[in-house]
Amino acid sequence: MLIHPSKLLCTLLFFLSFSIHAAVTAKLDQSTIYQGEKLTLTLETDQTNQNRPDLRALQKDYVILSTKKVTLSSHSTNAVITRNRWVLSLRPIGDGEKVIPSIKVGTEVSPEVSLSVLPAEQNPHPSEGVLRPIYLEVELNKEEVYIGGQAILSARIFHLTTLSQDTNLSQPESIDALIKPLEEQKKYTTVVRGQRYTVTENNYAVFPRQEGMIEISPLFLSTTLANDTVLELNSPPQLLSVLPPTYNNSNTLWLPAKSLHIEDNLSDIHHASAGTAFTRIISMEAEGLPASVLPSLSVLENELAEIKLLNVILEEQMTERGVISQRTEELVITPSEAGEITLPPIDIPWWNTLNDQGQTASLPSRILLTSAPSASDRALPVNNNAHSTPHPSNQTPELLIWLLTAISIISALGWIYSFNQLRILKNDSKQNETEIAQEQTMRKQAANEIAEKNTFQALSMACNQNNPTIAQLRLIEWAQSFWNDPLLLSLEHICERANNQTFTFLILDLEQYLYSQSAELWQGDLLLDTIEKLRQRQQRLIAMEEDDNPTYG
Structure with missing residues (x-):
């Protein structure tokens, strides 16, 4: 079968035209934008397959907000041409000169497209929804807390560029609460709506003193931008609902905390001597309470010992979770006589805010055995006359006779005296x-x-x-x-x-x-x-x- 030359030429032109139009095109709706704004990238190809664009090359420098596919058809003489179009909504990460990279669709790739992203602070007319170069966010970690309990207030400054040296953030204040700053200022990065921000965070522990709704004052932020413009921001006031104590007691002890325990050093002390002092150290640690509210632990009255409070040490550790406080009491105990010293138990009731129930931290009673003080060793007398004792060989017989007689008399008297003493001691021993x-x-x-x-x-x-x-x-x-x-x-x-x-x-x-x-x-x-x-x-x-x-x- 022979093909007419004119038909062969038409067929070649058709395939040549197809290969030319099969290339992928890329087009931006704008070539210059401000940081935080969105742009539209349109990819178009006349490939008839269903291949989707490989968008992984975009993920490094752009946030893909949405994608949409549109199929276009056009009719010409003796042919129907179908084109596939993908419309992408993007937001660039950072500013500066950027490039839309080549994107592969099927067997074809799109060309690169240049883009210029200007700093956000240079935008004279930012539109609604455009990310700000710097803003302040203040929040409480809970909406309600028990009176005397702990809530955490966080103040975060989100900024695209480094904060100026004159940046100042006021401290939170409230006449109805004790507020303590926690640890040191933290810095980290996060992505907000496709934009990478540096976050400078300050945290505070809030301890309400009054029931009902209390207010924490707004925070004020002032800083200077890159174009020497002074920016001033105010946060809204923070409201906190304060609950009353769940119970009352005679000594008004109300301790709402995450954890609380007490301990001492008497587990290593089992025996003491009368008149000899030793030291007892009692410590209490509480998470979620200031050290100033921790109660006294010591009982100073005891009839068998003198107990003196030597020192009280209050310490606070500021952590990311809040305040961890400690009260340490040093006692000097001097037993007054031998016997058993009973130190009463210590019970501290507190309210566990994690499981919302009352608990008691306890130290059991301690019993110490005391003995009488040991007598000091007495030195034996030294015989200094030993050198003057005459040698028996030098004595005369008369002297020896007198000596023997004297010894006999003394021995007899000693026996008589000893007999009488034994009789007296026997009677006294019964008494x-x-x-x-x-x-x-x-x-x-x-x-x-x-x-x-x-x-x-x-x-x-x-x-x-x-x-x-x-x-x-x-x-x-x-x-x-x-x-x-x-x-x-x-x-x-x-x-x-x-x-x-x-x-x-x-x-x-x-x-x-x-x-x-x-x-x-x-x-x-x-x-x-x-x-x-x-x-x-x-x-x-x-x-x-x-x-x-x-x-x-």
Whole structure:
């Protein structure tokens, strides 16, 4: 079959035309823009396949905001021409002279296109939505907080260029809150709407002093731009809702914190000597509280020892999470006599703001054994007359006889004296044994009285704080000291020993709060008042026994 030359020529021209139009074109809607503005890139090809543009080359210097494909058809003599067009919305990252790189579509690539991006501060008429060269953002990390609790205020300056030396940011203020700056100023970079900003951040811890809605003053920023223009910015005031305490107690101790614990150094001290001082160090660490609100930890009253508060150290560590504070108390303890020194337990109620529930940080009671001071070694007397003793060989017989006679007489007298002394000591030893037994009994009674007073003090603190869990533990400790019975291990045993109807009723009320998980607040004042009456009745019975059995010295 022969092809007519004219048809062959038309066919060659058609394929030549197709190859010429198959190239990819690239066109920008504007060649010069300001930093932060958007531009439109149009890619067009007459390829009939469905290949999409490979846009990975754009991702280094541009943020791709959107893409859209449009198919165009045109009719000519004996042919239908179809073209594919991709419309891309871009935002350049940074400023300066840039290039739209070659983009591959199928087997073809587009040409490079030049672009000039001017600094944003040179834009005389920035349009709505265009990124600013510098702006201020202030926010709180929470909308509500307990009174005395901690909220974090963050002030961030977003800037495209380096801040000038005269940049000044005011400090947040509030008449209803204590505000402390946290750690040092931070700097980092972030991308906002396709633009890379440097962020200068300052953080502050806010501790409200008043319930209700409080206001933190606006922050004021002033700086000089690259074109010597002075820029002044104000943030809106920050509002914070402050919640009241969830409970009240007699000593007004309210500590809302993320964590709180106490410890001391007595785990390494088990024995002491009377008259010899040693140091006890008690420390409390709390996260989310200023050091100024941490309460006193020491009990300075003790009948068997002199306790003095040597030093109190308050420290604060400013971290990204907020304030971590510490209170350290140094005590000098001097035992006054041998025996057992009972140091009462320490209970600090606090409110856990992480799980929103009350807790108690505790140190158990400490018992130290003290011994009598050791006697100093006494030096033996030195015989200085040894050199003057005459040698026996030099003495005369008469002198030897007189010496032997004197020794015999002295020995006889010594035996008589020793016999009498032994008889006297035998009678005295019986009396001494009785006195020692009486003294040991008195010492034991005094130790029991001191232990009872210390445990009652700890029980009073738990009742005043309206803490049923700690009150149960301290009640058992007190009962064991009060009745001098270590086998009182439960509230039921204590009720049987007390034999008091009112006391039993209050114990049942305490157990109801412990095991029913009641939402109401337990009140410990009635229980404490009843225990006071039990102690007073016991004291009257002891006084009556002493009157019936007087002791004469």
